[in-house]
Amino acid sequence: MTFIVTLISTMIINNIILAGYKGLCSYFGISSNMSSAVGMGLAMTVVSFLSGLICWGLHFATIALGITYLNTVLFILVVASLVQILEIVLKKFVPSLYKALGIYLPLITTNCAVLGLALALTTYGAADWQAVLGTCLGMPLGYFLILVIFSAVQDKLKLTTTHRAFKGLAISFIATAFMALAFVGFTGLL
Amino acid sequence: MNKLKKSKGKIILNGIFSENPILSLALGLCPVIVSTQSIDNAIGMGAAILIVLVLSNLIVSLIKNFIPSDVRIPVYIVIIASLVTCVQLLMEAYTPELAAALGEFLPLITVNCIILGRAEAFAAKNTPLDSVMDAIGMSLGFFLACLVIAFFREFLGTGGLVLTNPFTTETIFSWHPLEAYAIPVMIQATGGFMWIGIIMGLFNMLLMHSNDKKAKKKKEAAKVVCPAAQKA
Numbered sequence: 001m002t003f004i005v006t007l008i009s010t011m012i013i014n015n016i017i018l019a020g021y022k023g024l025c026s027y028f029g030i031s032s033n034m035s036s037a038v039g040m041g042l043a044m045t046v047v048s049f050l051s052g053l054i055c056w057g058l059h060f061a062t063i064a065l066g067i068t069y070l071n072t073v074l075f076i077l078v079v080a081s082l083v084q085i086l087e088i089v090l091k092k093f094v095p096s097l098y099k100a101l102g103i104y105l106p107l108i109t110t111n112c113a114v115l116g117l118a119l120a121l122t123t124y125g126a127a128d129w130q131a132v133l134g135t136c137l138g139m140p141l142g143y144f145l146i147l148v149i150f151s152a153v154q155d156k157l158k159l160t161t162t163h164r165a166f167k168g169l170a171i172s173f174i175a176t177a178f179m180a181l182a183f184v185g186f187t188g189l190l
Numbered sequence: 191m192n193k194l195k196k197s198k199g200k201i202i203l204n205g206i207f208s209e210n211p212i213l214s215l216a217l218g219l220c221p222v223i224v225s226t227q228s229i230d231n232a233i234g235m236g237a238a239i240l241i242v243l244v245l246s247n248l249i250v251s252l253i254k255n256f257i258p259s260d261v262r263i264p265v266y267i268v269i270i271a272s273l274v275t276c277v278q279l280l281m282e283a284y285t286p287e288l289a290a291a292l293g294e295f296l297p298l299i300t301v302n303c304i305i306l307g308r309a310e311a312f313a314a315k316n317t318p319l320d321s322v323m324d325a326i327g328m329s330l331g332f333f334l335a336c337l338v339i340a341f342f343r344e345f346l347g348t349g350g351l352v353l354t355n356p357f358t359t360e361t362i363f364s365w366h367p368l369e370a371y372a373i374p375v376m377i378q379a380t381g382g383f384m385w386i387g388i389i390m391g392l393f394n395m396l397l398m399h400s401n402d403k404k405a406k407k408k409k410e411a412a413k414v415v416c417p418a419a420q421k422a
């Protein structure tokens with residue numbers, strides 16, 4: 001039950017982009033068309049889920065050794081090496097998936113959402129494994145959802161008559177603001 | 191000597207106007223929303239970014255010849271992550287309230303595109319002095335953009351402006367003329383997205399206007415030159 005509650009709450013209510021405002025750089029860059037949005041969303045889901053679980057485990061090791069101040073350095077190394085390993089493994093064993101995700105994988109290293117998830121998970125204790133699983137899965141799925149929705153919004157934005165100074169990023173930001181306002185409505189869901 | 195000085199100034203101005211990290215390059219957007227919630231946050235995040243960016247650009251430009259190019263990105267990330275950890279620990283010790291307000295976004299400076307981007311695009315190719323100038327320009331650009339957005343968000347969201355001393359949490363300045371008409375949604379994420387969009391659009395308009403003027407001047411200059419050239 002905890003798993004489902006945290007899954008829905010991290011995916012929709014505390015959405016990583018609209019309520020957590022992380023991972024914005026890739027969000028505006030990638031969401032210009034649907035196929036790249038799906039590719040990035042899938043790559044994010046795999047990397048965030050694995051790196052989240054690994055970093056959560058490592059957190060207990062740093063507590064035991066008394067070096068929690070090294071968390072940030074350690075986690076970013078985990079994310080970077082995981083992305084690298086995943087790239088090599090996919091290239092060797094699943095070339096078709098590598099072709100689809102290939103260009104998005106290196107971008108994930110510098111995505112705030114992945115490191116943000118790892119840092120957020122350190123607040124959970126060992127007993128909350130269900131909540132950890134829910135967060136690890138819900139965060140990237142929420143990212144995926146918003147990316148796909150916004151790629152459809154951007155298709156419509158291209159057809160509107162916007163002032164040339166506002167075309168592109170500026171109007172995307174304003175459209176995101178209204179989407180965030182709409183998602184505030186989900187607050188009473190749980 | 192004079193020419194050299196001008197080019198240093200130009201590097202700084204470049205970061206503030208034509209290559210403003212937020213408003214024209216759109217790099218490192220993640221901490222912008224939390225750091226524009228209030229003017230205090232903008233000052234704190236601006237200071238943190240300034241320290242990290244100046245030191246990381248300096249270190250990267252000093253050791254650029256010793257790093258093998260295959261592993262340069264991981265090396266940069268480790269340098270930046272260590273600097274960010276230092277700044278985070280210092281802020282937690284001396285400005286605990288500010289550190290709490292910025293929260294997760296303090297360690298997340300590690301993956302900020304501005305810092306890695308400047309290390310890769312500028313510091314790895316230029317001299318240490320130029321890199322420091324670039325870092326100052328970029329972080330000033332970030333800070334000023336944040337300050338403008340924070341001004342509107344805080345003024346509309348709380349109906350006034352507050353400035354506190356980050357070290358003692360004493361209120362230096364407080365002015366609330368429109369408290370009864372505050373729009374709380376402006377200090378939430380929605381207002382953040384909206385005001386970044388609006389300020390970005392207005393900034394683009396300003397840049398376009400000045401570019402149009404320059405192009406017009408060039409055209410007129412060309413017109414004047416042409417008949418003279420024909421006569422000759």
